[in-house]
Amino acid sequence: MPPDLPLARILDGKALAALIRADLAKQVADLKSKHGITPGIGVLLVGEDPASQVYVRNKAKAAAEVGFYPREVKLPATASEDEVLAVVDEFNNEPAIHGFLVQLPLPTQVDPQRVIDSVEPSKDADGFHVVNTGLVAMGRGGVVPATPLGCMELIKLARKDIAGLEAVVIGRSNTVGKPTAQLLLRENCTVTVAHSRSKDLAAIVRRADIVVAAVGRAEMVRGSWIKPGAIVIDVGINRVADGRLVGDVAFAEAVKVAGAITPVPGGVGPMTIACLLQNTLMLCRRVHDLPA
Ligand code: NDP
Numbered sequence: 035m036p037p038d039l040p041l042a043r044i045l046d047g048k049a050l051a052a053l054i055r056a057d058l059a060k061q062v063a064d065l066k067s068k069h070g071i072t073p074g075i076g077v078l079l080v081g082e083d084p085a086s087q088v089y090v091r092n093k094a095k096a097a098a099e100v101g102f103y104p105r106e107v108k109l110p111a112t113a114s115e116d117e118v119l120a121v122v123d124e125f126n127n128e129p130a131i132h133g134f135l136v137q138l139p140l141p142t143q144v145d146p147q148r149v150i151d152s153v154e155p156s157k158d159a160d161g162f163h164v165v166n167t168g169l170v171a172m173g174r175g176g177v178v179p180a181t182p183l184g185c186m187e188l189i190k191l192a193r194k195d196i197a198g199l200e201a202v203v204i205g206r207s208n209t210v211g212k213p214t215a216q217l218l219l220r221e222n223c224t225v226t227v228a229h230s231r232s233k234d235l236a237a238i239v240r241r242a243d244i245v246v247a248a249v250g251r252a253e254m255v256r257g258s259w260i261k262p263g264a265i266v267i268d269v270g271i272n273r274v275a276d277g278r279l280v281g282d283v284a285f286a287e288a289v290k291v292a293g294a295i296t297p298v299p300g301g302v303g304p305m306t307i308a309c310l311l312q313n314t315l316m317l318c319r320r321v322h323d324l325p326a
Contacts (some may be wrong), residue, residue: 065315076134133159257287
């Protein structure tokens with residue numbers, strides 16, 4: 035590759051998330067002064083997974099900074115499914131909590147699906163409940179999961195009108211890959227969803243104007259797979275042997291080919307938190323019958 039190609043525009047998720055949080059802080063102040071309402075967010079952490087501890091801490095901190103009432107509950111890794119469900123029930127019935135999430139993954143003795151199914155859909159800040167998944171898939175509202183929402187905001191930062199573009203989502207999880215594909219379809223992209231059984235992934239990615247990588251494999255997507263000028267959104271968070279965090283895309287290679295690309299860290303991660311807070315504020319407005 036010639037060394038003097040222009041580098042891609044870096045899609046700065048940290049800066050965009052800060053703008054969103056500043057706007058949220060204004061809205062929250064307004065809600066408090068005009069209606070006496072403080073949006074409340076609940077976060078349940080089960081166990082001591084180091085990455086989950088960091089995510090939960092960051093979410094609670096960001097929530098407090100925009101003026102939310104954050105309520106963090108921690109259970110030990112040995113907690114039974116019933117104990118987890120009891121906290122979910124408490125959040126479901128607590129009027130001061132407008133939205134909440136259960137940090138995944140859960141310890142093996144707890145069935146994550148049972149837990150997600152027990153979340154009241156109108157308080158489902160993560161948008162993982164099947165009612166919200168169905169509504170989003172049908173384009174009938176619902177709560178859009180925060181990471182896909184953040185991905186779309188970053189794509190829109192690179193290009194406003196994406197109708198007709200070829201989009202490839204790598205990964206088909208219910209939490210990231212599938213809802214991101216739905217949102218891209220809603221924006222009239224031609225969407226391909228690739229996964230571990232896809233054949234010749236490099237060729238599939240090469241036709242993409244938009245690539246969203248949500249796999250969990252360090253630097254799997256090489257620069258040579260990227261179509262020149264493509265928008266590349268890297269959802270992956272992988273810790274490598276030397277302790278660094280890297281994405282699913284080989285950034286140093288891809289930045290020389292892509293038109294726009296998100297860094298890791300500082301791309302999708304901060305946007306996920308900002309969008310989670312946005313979702314919670316939306317749920318708070320809904321329950322109080324206030325316009326969005
Ligand atoms: P999952 O493990 O649930 O899904 C991974 C997906 O990648 C699966 O669909 C799997 O395919 C696919 N896959 C695995 N190996 C390959 C391969 N060799 N080629 C193509 N596809 C493959 O992960 P998540 O969706 O939950 O998360 C993905 C990544 O995003 C992780 O690194 C996670 O840490 C990160 N993440 C980051 C967030 C953020 O805020 N930045 C938020 C959420 C997640 P199959 O279905 O066939 O098994």
